[in-house]
Amino acid sequence: MGGIFIALIVQKFGGSSVANAERLRNVAQIVSDTYRAGSDVVVVVSAQGDTTDDLIAKAAEIAVKPPKREMDMLLAAGEEISISLLAMAINEAGIPAVSLLGWQAGFQTDSKYGAARIKSIQTDRVHLELSRKHVVIVAGFQGLCKYDDITTLGRGGSDTSAVALAAALHADKCQIFTDVDGVYTADPRKIEGAKKLSAITYDEMLELATLGAQVLNNRSVEMAKKYRVELEVLSSLAGGKVPGTIVKEVVMEKMLVRGVTKDTDTARISVIGVSDVPGVAYQIFSKLAAKGINVDIILQSIGRNGTKDISFTVGIGHANEAKEILGKLDILTNLDVVLDTNVAKVSVVGAGMETHPGTASKMFEALYSEDINIQMIATSEIKISVLIKADAADRAVSAVHRAFFS
Amino acid sequence: MGGIFIALIVQKFGGSSVANAERLRNVAQIVSDTYRAGSDVVVVVSAQGDTTDDLIAKAAEIAVKPPKREMDMLLAAGEEISISLLAMAINEAGIPAVSLLGWQAGFQTDSKYGAARIKSIQTDRVHLELSRKHVVIVAGFQGLCKYDDITTLGRGGSDTSAVALAAALHADKCQIFTDVDGVYTADPRKIEGAKKLSAITYDEMLELATLGAQVLNNRSVEMAKKYRVELEVLSSLAGGKVPGTIVKEVVMEKMLVRGVTKDTDTARISVIGVSDVPGVAYQIFSKLAAKGINVDIILQSIGRNGTKDISFTVGIGHANEAKEILGKLDILTNLDVVLDTNVAKVSVVGAGMETHPGTASKMFEALYSEDINIQMIATSEIKISVLIKADAADRAVSAVHRAFFS
Numbered sequence: 188m189g190g191i192f193i194a195l196i197v198q199k200f201g202g203s204s205v206a207n208a209e210r211l212r213n214v215a216q217i218v219s220d221t222y223r224a225g226s227d228v229v230v231v232v233s234a235q236g237d238t239t240d241d242l243i244a245k246a247a248e249i250a251v252k253p254p255k256r257e258m259d260m261l262l263a264a265g266e267e268i269s270i271s272l273l274a275m276a277i278n279e280a281g282i283p284a285v286s287l288l289g290w291q292a293g294f295q296t297d298s299k300y301g302a303a304r305i306k307s308i309q310t311d312r313v314h315l316e317l318s319r320k321h322v323v324i325v326a327g328f329q330g331l332c333k334y335d336d337i338t339t340l341g342r343g344g345s346d347t348s349a350v351a352l353a354a355a356l357h358a359d360k361c362q363i364f365t366d367v368d369g370v371y372t373a374d375p376r377k378i379e380g381a382k383k384l385s386a387i388t389y390d391e392m393l394e395l396a397t398l399g400a401q402v403l404n405n406r407s408v409e410m411a412k413k414y415r416v417e418l419e420v421l422s423s424l425a426g427g428k429v430p431g432t433i434v435k436e437v438v439m440e441k442m443l444v445r446g447v448t449k450d451t452d453t454a455r456i457s458v459i460g461v462s463d464v465p466g467v468a469y470q471i472f473s474k475l476a477a478k479g480i481n482v483d484i485i486l487q488s489i490g491r492n493g494t495k496d497i498s499f500t501v502g503i504g505h506a507n508e509a510k511e512i513l514g515k516l517d518i519l520t521n522l523d524v525v526l527d528t529n530v531a532k533v534s535v536v537g538a539g540m541e542t543h544p545g546t547a548s549k550m551f552e553a554l555y556s557e558d559i560n561i562q563m564i565a566t567s568e569i570k571i572s573v574l575i576k577a578d579a580a581d582r583a584v585s586a587v588h589r590a591f592f593s
Numbered sequence: 594m595g596g597i598f599i600a601l602i603v604q605k606f607g608g609s610s611v612a613n614a615e616r617l618r619n620v621a622q623i624v625s626d627t628y629r630a631g632s633d634v635v636v637v638v639s640a641q642g643d644t645t646d647d648l649i650a651k652a653a654e655i656a657v658k659p660p661k662r663e664m665d666m667l668l669a670a671g672e673e674i675s676i677s678l679l680a681m682a683i684n685e686a687g688i689p690a691v692s693l694l695g696w697q698a699g700f701q702t703d704s705k706y707g708a709a710r711i712k713s714i715q716t717d718r719v720h721l722e723l724s725r726k727h728v729v730i731v732a733g734f735q736g737l738c739k740y741d742d743i744t745t746l747g748r749g750g751s752d753t754s755a756v757a758l759a760a761a762l763h764a765d766k767c768q769i770f771t772d773v774d775g776v777y778t779a780d781p782r783k784i785e786g787a788k789k790l791s792a793i794t795y796d797e798m799l800e801l802a803t804l805g806a807q808v809l810n811n812r813s814v815e816m817a818k819k820y821r822v823e824l825e826v827l828s829s830l831a832g833g834k835v836p837g838t839i840v841k842e843v844v845m846e847k848m849l850v851r852g853v854t855k856d857t858d859t860a861r862i863s864v865i866g867v868s869d870v871p872g873v874a875y876q877i878f879s880k881l882a883a884k885g886i887n888v889d890i891i892l893q894s895i896g897r898n899g900t901k902d903i904s905f906t907v908g909i910g911h912a913n914e915a916k917e918i919l920g921k922l923d924i925l926t927n928l929d930v931v932l933d934t935n936v937a938k939v940s941v942v943g944a945g946m947e948t949h950p951g952t953a954s955k956m957f958e959a960l961y962s963e964d965i966n967i968q969m970i971a972t973s974e975i976k977i978s979v980l981i982k983a984d985a986a987d988r989a990v991s992a993v994h995r996a997f998f999s
Contacts, residue, residue, distance in 0.1 A: 208654035242674065246681060248614035253681040260692050263678035264670040268648065271667035275652060286666050291741060312741070335697060335718065419674040 190552040197315075197361045199231040201390060204423040205269050205366055206236030208276075215276035217364070217427040218322055222282050225507075227317050229356065231327045231349035232273055233571055234265025253301035259329075261341045263289070263397035266326035266345075274324045286321040287312060289337075292323075294348065296338045303330060303338035305347070308355040325352060343481065346407035354414035354446035361416050362431075366512035368422035370395065371400055373447045373588045374415055377581060380593055384445060385430070391445045392418075393534040394570045408434065435559030441545060444591045446534035448472040449580045453483065454506035454528040455562065456520055467518055471497065474512050478509050480505045484532070484565040484574060498563060500574060529561065531580035535587060536571040553590035559583050594649045602627055603767045605637040605733065606754035606891075610770055610829040611675050612642030614682075620683035623770070623833040624728055628688050633723050635762065637733045637755035638679055640671025641792065641963045642693055661706035665735075669695070672732035672751075680730045690728040693718060695743075698729075699761075700736030700754065702744045709736060709744035711753070714761040731758060752813035760820035767822050769809060770835075774828035775838035776801065776808055779853045780993045781873060785985060790851060791836070792844040797851045798824075799974045800942040807958040814840065815841055834835055850943035851996045855986045859889065860912035860934040861968065863904040869896030880918050890938070890971040890980060904969060906980060909934055936968065937986035941993060953977050959996035965989050 198221065200214050200493065220227050243460050253261075270286035277284035278578075285588065293309030316323045327345025333336045338437055340347055345362060353361035367375075370392065375381040387395075389412035393405060404422055411418050421431025455549045466488065475482055480501055488496040501509050506526055513524045540546040540577055554561060559582065563574035575583055604627065606620050620636075628634050632906055648667050652659045660669075676692035683690035684980025722729045737809075738744045752769060752871035757768035774789065775797065781787040793801075795818035802811045808826055817840065817908030827837025867873055874893065881888055886907055894902040907915045912932055921931045946952040956977055960967060965988065973979050981989055 208651075211655060218605045245614075245674070249617060249678055249681045250685045254684055257677045257680045257684070259690060260680070260694075261674060264673040267670040267673065268651070268667060271663045271670075272655055274663045274666070278660055278663070279656045280709075286663060288666075288743075339696075403724060571646060 194359045197229045197353040197358045199363045202233040202236050209274045215280045219280045219282045219523040229323045231325050231346040232269045233327050235269045255555045259300045260337050263329045263337045269461050270324045270326045285316050286324040289326045289329035290331035292325040296330035298332035302341040305351050310355050321349045331458050346404040350407045353416045358415045363420045364423035378588050384432050386433040388438050392434045443539040444535045446536050447588045448534050449584050450505050450532040453500045453532050454503045455500050457525045459496045460494040463493050484563050486563045529577045531577040532572050534570050535585045538569050538571045553586040559584045600765045601633040603635045603764045605769045606640040607760045609968045617682045621686045625686045625688045635729045637731050638675045639733050639751040641675045644671040669735045676730045676732045680792045691722050694759050695732045696734035696737035698731040710746040716761050720893045736939050739754045752810040756813045759822045763825035770829035773921040779795035783892045784994050785836050792839040794844050798840045846975040849945040852942050853990050854940050855990050855996045856938040858909050859906050859938050860909045861906050861936050863931045868901045869899050869901045890969050890999050892969045935983045937983040939980050939989045940976050944975050944977045947974050959992040963992045
């Protein structure tokens with residue numbers, strides 16, 4: 188190319204972006220515009236709309252617990268349909284495009300069917316197609332293990348496929364197209380005055396993702412951070428013309444707080460009057476960890492009269508199981524294990540707060556002004572989370588957002 | 594296995610046999626019974642019911658003429674769904690089963706997308722799975738070309754996949770499960786007294802297939818003949834318990850006539866008064882061949898007064914195109930090219946007739962007794978075909994069948 192710099196862009200489109208012929212044509216337009224602007228383009232696609240759910244329903248008619256290997260074989264058909272249809276739509280738009288299954292695009296995974304991890308990506312075929320000036324459409328979510336069996340990366344895996352491929356190809360940018368046009372300071376459908384962020388750091392995005400912003404799959408952000416892949420979150424409905432939110436290592440304009448989120452998918456478990464002897468916390472949390480139950484906020488009172496209180500939060504889907512596990516512990520015999528699912532976690536996230544000690548008190552003041560009681564508090568270097576009653580969550584987010592952004 | 598003989602059986606099930614969960618369970622039962630009886634079992638499956646048509650409709654929404662490579666990618670998803678669901682159903686029946694895509698089962702094809710031909714089958718993976726006592730479910734209709742692209746064999750290709758795999762594995766038998774329970778002396782839904790044949794030769798089956806018996810794809814019978822694969826045609830609805838029709842090289846009990854068929858998918862084209870000079874037939878039929886139009890029966894009258902008449906039959910789908918081609922030939926200028934689509938071909942097939950010269954006259958007598966006029970006659974070593982008016986076809990088949998089988 189004689190010294191001319193050709194940018195390589197990876198674009199990822201989710202299931203709703205390719206749900207039908209009209210949406211596919213819309214995506215073809217975005218891809219074609221990028222190609223015509225002079226970039227090499229690799230596109231990673233999920234299965235169309237409800238395809239994955241439909242295939243799961245078909246399997247459920249046959250078996251309660253189908254072999255995971257066969258589930259992966261079944262589900263991988265979903266992207267095979269969407270990649271070939273998108274390749275047709277792009278060819279129809281006058282741009283040469285070729286579709287590749289996960290294994291054809293070189294995705295090698297481990298053999299943990301249903302939740303496989305990418306081990307390596309052999310990019311020869313993708314490079315070959317790019318050298319022929321083809322747009323390359325790659326099936327997200329899937330790969331091949333060492334037994335030559337099809338594997339899937341689990342739900343949300345297409346984001347990870349896109350970021351991993353961008354890293355392997357040393358792409359200049361990885362654009363993740365979604366239903367929203369970027370990352371906001373709060374949920375724009377609910378909070379008046381929520382602002383779109385032009386840029387955000389990986390760490391901030393990780394905290395936001397964990398806290399329920401539901402924009403980007405966490406694993407993909409971790410991978411982007413590890414391999415320094417510049418991400419952009421933007422809307423496929425806006426035709427790719429409206430700039431989204433850039434996710435990268437360092438963001439110049441530091442804001443005190445980057446966003447306010449709520450997470451109602453949480454439950455609190457408390458045990459009152461536990462013996463104040465060493466090893467209690469270990470016994471409780473090792474048992475939960477052994478069952479794969481992630482614990483979020485943990486609060487332990489100071490021992491008094493030989494007893495102490497322990498509270499923690501878990502994902503609501505694990506709440507009953509966690510309560511049962513605690514009920515069987517010898518050290519908790521005769522103690523009440525109380526489960527409260529009527530709680531929500533509200534958090535503020537921002538790399539700026541590291542150097543601004545006033546953030547926490549500003550948040551607490553906003554909650555106090557709304558007469559909202561704080562049950563638990565947890566902090567990290569770049570976030571502050573509080574647990575409150577679920578029915579106060581929206582009011583809390585509004586008040587906190589107002590305090591920081593108006 | 595210490596001298597114990599383990600039979601290897603390839604079983605092929607078409608799209609309607611695996612159309613839904615209930616049908617899949619029925620197929621799983623047949624396969625499981627075969628496995629439990631002590632055989633190694635390899636199963637070749639088509640896409641479920643209307644899946645292929647649904648996928649074609651999806652493509653049609655996107656492009657009038659989608660790239661064939663992408664169509665193959667799209668359609669191959671159909672069998673990926675059916676093989677994994679069938680593997681689940683067989684596992685659910687308590688038998689270990691594993692599904693393999695065409696490329697995983699080693700199907701190497703040429704790169705004629707949409708109508709690829711099998712070049713070789715690397716059976717290592719299938720043998721490995723069989724050695725683990727797995728039932729192996731293989732996606733029919735598909736393979737991989739030298740560019741590592743997915744290819745399809747064209748419609749009806751699953752029969753060919755099954756026979757080719759049976760040949761490569763040196764299977765003891767290849768069972769083709771269909772909606773009918775065997776090959777009959779005539780269409781049993783229409784002809785009273787039609788009898789199921791217990792056995793038939795490859796050549797007889799080829800003639801019957803060509804003539805519209807619609808039981809087996811012709812290419813698969815040719816391949817079975819070439820590699821001496823013993824075929825059995827039987828019904829999936831009967832649970833595999835009712836013996837079907839065996840297709841093999843030599844059938845001991847020779848019958849004069851093996852079956853009577855009709856084919857209404859035919860049209861007659863006639864040109865009257867063609868100059869009786871050399872090269873006329875060549876000019877007509879080379880032009881048709883160049884357009885890929887197959888001509889079946891050809892009839893040329895003896896020259897008289899410097900002219901002759903030429904008639905021939907073609908598939909009804911090519912009739913108008915053939916008429917147009919003839920209309921443009923210089924040697925036919927000013928002559929009427931007459932097309933008659935109201936015709937049917939009725940044939941008797943049987944390896945026995947080679948040595949029984951009376952077959953033709955017996956057939957003609959039966960037609961005469963019904964007052965049916967014969968327009969054209971064509972014969973081969975093992976068949977006699979006549980062209981008659983379409984509305985007399987059913988009556989003709991009945992009369993001829995009665996003459997030979999009652």
